[in-house]
Amino acid sequence: MSAPTTITAPIHARGLVRRYGSRNALDGVDLDLGAGVTGLLGRNGAGKTTLLRSLATDLDVSAGRLRVLGRDPGDAAERTEIRRRLGYLPQNPEFYPHFTAFGLLDYMAVLKELGGRRARHDEIRRSLDRVGLTERRHTRVRRLSGGMRQRLALAAALMGDPELLLLDEPTVGLDPEQRILFRNLVSELAVRSTVVLSTHQIEDVSALCQRVVCLDRGRVVFDGTPATLIGRARGHVWEQTGRPGDGVTTWRLADGRYRVLTTRRGEPAPSGDRTAVEPTLEDAYLLLTGVQRGAR
């Protein structure tokens, strides 16, 4: 028998726990993530930021095993090695307001030990160009709009084409055109890198992610492809003319009909006005995180 080959995924987590006081923000997370784009979904407070911060070595975990790019974030030397190889966009990036856009990236590039001065500056110019901020390179951070700051934070995360890119709600504050630009950037990078992004924008996931991980109260409640998640919702989504009764999640559509999500599968239509419809990823997500907790 040949020796077993151990190929460690860029992210490998087993039984990951992060406690805040007596609460577990992460409550036993098992995850193996490889190349491509993974979308992290979950309500506010589900643990997305805590997970991303742990992966970014910005936060120590309380228990469990974590390897990032094959290394142990709990070890100081290995942590430094991980940080050199990852790009991280925090949920609320805080910048030094008096820095210019270029100056800020230069400062961060120095911390990341990105090459000599010339190579570093070339990389900064490339990053600013990728996010459409070249003309703002001499503008001070405090004078940038929210969307521009978000793009600057993205440029910082992209510098050096990291093997692992962790993005916490990266599309907040971006207009539709910028979101397309963002998607193109991320999908280009994901050919070679592992990208994990959290979002409340289901369209980002539909457009970008080969894989969806859904968190609920610190646990992974779904891990699979968007198509699999949608498949789970089939038979649970209806549209009807009259206002539905209790026990379902429902909203009124622009044409006056109601879209209905129910955990009860294949109920007989009580009247002719009720039609089963193909679920969207958003329906599937809502069913997973909302209705599963006891339909009301």
Ligand SMILES: Nc1ncnc2c1ncn2[C@@H]1O[C@H](COP(=O)(O)OP(=O)(O)O)[C@@H](O)[C@H]1O
């Ligand atoms: N620094 C902190 N101190 C105490 N509790 C925290 C802290 N950060 C996060 N939490 C708690 O951990 C849980 C997960 O939060 P978070 O990871 O920010 O969720 P998400 O990003 O999915 O909205 C929440 O209950 C939140 O209140």
Ligand SMILES: [Mg+2]
């Ligand atoms: Mg968050």
